[in-house]
Amino acid sequence: MSDNTVLIRNLSDHESSEVRLLGWIEKRRSSGKIGFLEVRDGSGTVQAVISRAKVDEATWQAVQDVTQESTVAVVGTVAADARAPSGFELHATSVTILSLTEDYPITPKDHGTAFLMEHRHLWLRSSRQRAILRVRSEVSHAIRDFYSERDFVLIDSPILTPAACEGTSTLFATDYFGEPAFLSQSGQLYLEPAAAAFGKVYCFGPTFRAEKSKTRRHLTEFWMVEPEVAFLEFPGLCDLAEEFITYLVARVLDRCAEPLKRLERDQSKLESVQGPFPRMRYREAITTLADHGKILEFGDDFGAEEETILANLHDRPLMITHYPAKAKAFYMQPDAEDEDLALALDVIAPEGYGEIVGGSQRVHDHELLLRRIKQHDLPEKAFQWYLDVRKYGSFPHSGFGMGLERFVAWMTGIPHLRESIPYPRMLHKIYP
Template sequence: MKMNIIRISEMKDFVGEEVTIKGWLYNKRSSGKIKFLIIRDGSGFVQGVVVKNEVAEDVFELCDKLTQESSITVTGVVRKDDRSPYGYELTISSIKLIQMAFNDYPISLKEHGVDFLLDNRHLWIRTPKQHAILSIRHEVIKAIQEFLNNNGFVRIDSPIITPSTCEGTSDLFQIDYFGENAYLSQTGQLYQEAAAMALGKVYSFGPTFRAEKSKTRRHLNEFWMVEPEMSFVDHYENMEIQEKLVEYIVQSVLENRSKELKELGRDLSKLEKIKTPFPRLTYDEAIEILKKNGYEIEWGNDLGSPDETFLSNQFDKPVFITEYPAKCKAFYMQPKEDRPEVVMCADLLAPEGYGEIIGGSQRIHDYDLLIKRLKEENLPLEMYDWYIDLRKYGSVPHSGFGLGIERTVAWITNTEHVRECIPFPRTLSRIRP
């Protein structure tokens, strides 16, 4: 007889059948002649029930000996159980021990401090909440790539080690590259602009690095970003693509990861409202709203986290803040034709106080203007010679944006700090494990 070796996530397809699951013991409890085992296998969690008079004596005795996180193979019949938080239950007939975990497993089923949990991040990710967050992170990444691949984008991987920077060196990690100064990349954008001139619509996806000494709940020193870049696309088309992408991400998570969202206690009705179009405020309008509500901010200053939080809380969808002053944005952004002191850019702020999840702009495509902006920022022209070439040989209007994975996941999962939205966070005070 063929053995059905399945994953917990597949149990719905095997109700009434005998199956085998390979996994780990997450928790257990006893009610006299019945043992209840919570088993996880990476795809989900399920309760297994062991009844003394229905199994061999050694199987029932093994249940008492099993320690938390022992690896086991269990066989039993799948039962649908609407009362169970998992939806299904396994009536166990046999258990095979793979490895008895040491009995000093550090993350017991009680409250622990954040620092302790981060020190044990390699084990913390086994818990239901972290499992749910990281599963949703996977869904976010999958949805992003589906959307871009289905809309004619080509993935082009940008280098992580770069000789020059995109927005200055003050917050970059500098490294010695065989006697030359180099940096861990803060963005793949400049390389994506080159690729867009070759392939039309492209994107990069990978880690980026910022040496900011920030301890806020929104910041990491290593994070992941997707950066699409598009030839013949202006500022307004760029925003339309961004909002369609965000809608696709959220709806994909709702469709495919509702179980995990419920595990996290997420209010699904808030995510169900994330449909295009998204509201838009100019920077001028944003400053006026902030001043009217007692915020001390002057025109020309970049928006801080409290400013972004207040503005985003006025809407139940992400909101674009557009046309920032040129002096608080990067050198490569296209000035507005009738008002050159502002640039054709937009930050997309997530609702519920999660701040900026996308930054994007139309890029300068005029050769003379790019040279002028580089000089104004005191950036060495020789370091940007290849980037300048793009404006010499068939330059066209083009736009792009960067979406931060961890901030997007934090918003969708309603997670307080982005450090829980990446498998192994790197922060100002943490480089282990």
């Protein structure tokens, strides 16, 4: 390997010197005596210019023969040029085809969603997909940084779990040495015991839901980050969610300028995501919806349409709290002032991206939790270990979950979740 191989991203540091690039051909244009190759190496894209008069016959022939997505080595001099989108191009002296590609399926023009999804492994190479996945990567790092900076301990919750927590219809079942087992749909229950060990904990990993959902807001496999904090009560939970979201948005704005530009994301929409977020109780939301012609009864949950009406009233995430207890999960702490309400929080992203955070203060009273488990017809025995958290040194605690893909879709402004994860898993879709 030649030691003057550089990354395209760093070309500006090598103006006027000879360098070598290793990468793939995105596009080729050629006339009788001059050729242009757009080369991508993962760090960026640059145009190599080849003058027939200045190169040997083998290089000129390579420029004629090379095809889209062939692998090449290009040697040349870095030159500033006002015509180049990046400000630089490469005056090539040698082009070598390392691997010739034939009939690359994704051509420069239009393609339908179904076709692109069938070729997801190749679609990843496109500039748009690269931009989205760079944002995802940055958000992932920011999530870990946020909790790490605040002394949270990372607890990796298990993927394989025994008996169901909230009904088996939304769980993927598998066989575990003759015993039924299920892919985890949340790490929360495993996080609560860890909160007694470390105080502040979080998990961040894939979760699985066998919901037969066929919408732009659903995947069957998605990543969720869930903090869980001992002695944190409901108002503090809302503050944590707000601080977390503003941190992530600021980080994306700070470090993802290039991908956001490529995606033509309206960054002013993200810049307005500053605390404090509007907070609205469920009853207030019902009233507001009635003003907009949507009549809901106490206890009804919001549909996509209701969510959008409420979210569009604000230019930043909307926090809806104090939901009817019966519409929410068994482990949510009732409001001391109104037992029919749960200390539950949903955060609705603006611009129609829907619910990105769901959380609550947890029931910490042993008797109450036991009663709830029975009311929901859940197998008490399977929850013995979970009840132990209340049996041995109980403590008030709260936590929430945030879906990574929905957050990334919001940041990047893409219409469908399927592009926010490298290999989306959706209803009846598991290839490639």
